[in-house]
Amino acid sequence: MSQVLFLKGLMLGIALAFLLPILLPPGPRWRVPGGILLGLAAGLGIAASVPPGYLSYLVGFLTMASLYGLLALGLNTQWGYTGHLNFGVAGFFAVGAFTSALVTIEAPSGLAAQYTQVLFGLEMPFLVGVLAAALVSGVVALIVAVPVLRLRLDFLAIATIGVAEIIRLVFQNERWLANGPQPLRGIPQPGRCLFESRPCEWLPDSLAWVVEPLSTRDYTAFYLMVVAAFLALGYALIERACRSPWGRMLRAVRDEEASAAMNGKNVPFARIQAFVVGAMVMGVAGALYAHYTVAIDYSHFHALFGTFLVWIMLMLGGSGNHRGAILGAILVWGVWAGTAFLANALEPVLAAIHPELPGRAQYVRWLLVSLLLAAVVLFRPQGLLPEEMRVSNYLRGPRGR
């Protein structure tokens, strides 16, 4: 096993060590240490056994699935726990992505400024960008939430679809803000210097030999590790918050608004809190996406990819269950990626029906995922891993678990 392959396997293993403890069934004590060990072993094993092409496909797949996992987590706080019908996930995703890009990017000067216009470029570190994305996304959510959340549930759905559309229009039209309809390029990637021929300044010389053989092609595995770490952190924080009295209050507001109010809970404020927290998580996902793709433009935040897929993930995985949301994200992203192969396989069949159809094979994927959502809503609205109506970890029997 070469040094490059070992490092790549190690990075994949660390990423899996973040993901597996989330996905393993809760309960047994060995869940977290076992998941970490299993993840590390699996990462090294996969790197040693599969061809490099498959390895980079797997890395890309897991990165996108983890990003969608974060989006599903945010939506779960809003829909699963509080019952907000947010059909504008793509809007908050876009706000997060563009905010983080603007905060970390280098403002173009000279000739480049004619081709790329930005409101500002602060050249801040990656983590500052992510934090700013969460904050701005939360502020946008607050502006939406305060007037609309007092009203009926269905009005929120209409309003959020409108907000997402307007956010997309702003990033499409306003050249001065983030380079208008043209892509905003050159978003910096964290830790990229480790993979370049001249390693980072902060890296001690004694360790330079470790990363020396890595090339920029191997960077994706490192970024998967970053995304997986954010997903694990987000899961831990939100799961903790939702198991605390705060989460019980949200569920009370969702199920029995009158009783919650009677017990002294401020119902509108609780709703706003959940909406804003969910939007902040979506903003973080947007930031991570921006640094993953390096160049973003408004067309990346289409309602299909930004909103619709996330809803299918959450509904299939199980609304009200964070583990289910992440499982759903991985499964549905698998289905989405798999239908690409299916669309290819279907091409001869489509060609037999009509000569123009093979060129439209990608829309078969849309058709299939929309039927998937309809089927989940009709036949299993609670999802694969239903919400646990558990009151206490220590209460066993019919009322507990």
Add this chain to the structure above:
Amino acid sequence: MAVPDIRRGTAADDQRRPGERLRAVIRTRVFLLVSLVAVLVAMYLAGLAAGAGGLRLLALTAWGLMLGGVIALGSIGLSLVYGVMKFPNFSHGALVTLGAYVSFSVMHLLPPGSTLRPLSFGYEFLVALVVAMPVVGLVALAIDRVVYRRLRRTGAHLVFFAMASLAMAFFLRSLIYLIWGPDFHFYYPGQANPALQLPLGIRIRADQLFILALAFVLVGAVYGLLARTRLGKAMRATADNPDLAQIRGIDTERVIAWTWMLGGGLAAAGGVMYGLSSQLRPEMGFWLLLPMFAASIMGGIGNPQGALLAALIIGIAHQVSTSFLDPTYGPAVAFVLMVLTLLIRPQGLLGRTEG
């Protein structure tokens, strides 16, 4: 609303606090109308400030009325379904698109006739419109039978209906892409369509006047249906309280079936007219979705006259805003007016006060 409330009597025995009294004033339809008009006036002033002349703004207003006709055709169906079924049907935009494309295909099956001057289309276009309306109505009905009826039987919460309708929106849209492809289409490609010269330099195509007239006729027809016929009364009763309607011997499933037929047919009419006034593209219904929702909420859900009135306001606001704003921001203008309505009076202009 029209009946004076005995408890309120005269001003002297008004026991309400000043804040409550102010809120009651804000929640009246007059106040909503005044604020909407104020927004329109502000838009005209912004247009003047941006350098558009008076005649230009007048022409934009006329075009806005014409656009309002298209929005109205789409939103009366949406409003009707929303009123009876109680959930926002997000697939209505896809039904609008479907109507346009179905009529496009029907039209090409018919032998082309001579153009009915000054209109730009021949008899085959009208036949295609009349065919597309029941076809899309049947599609809407079929979706109800397969999806929404099951949800009704399990007593699902309205959010699941909304979610299913979002799934159906993407389903229909992908079908449209598969059948007709992603390219733009025109009903009559490459045909000159001269505008009529009206006084004050307003140039309007005869087609646009046809669209506006059709909107008024269809709104009148739906109003007549709701107010005069047995079916219309049954629809209003079902919208009010399905359980009571059933107790009084109304077959609510039949009423719901007719509602979908009507809603789908009206959506098709809206789509055909939208296609006539611009071009056919698979995302056209999605673009129209926000203005349509804004019109049905602003007019009062389930109220066709209200939807027409609101659609005309939105159409004018949309066109006038182009004098100082990028035209692609049209849906945003409709959205702002909708949020204003929700803040002031969620029941809308002509909706009932309690609700």
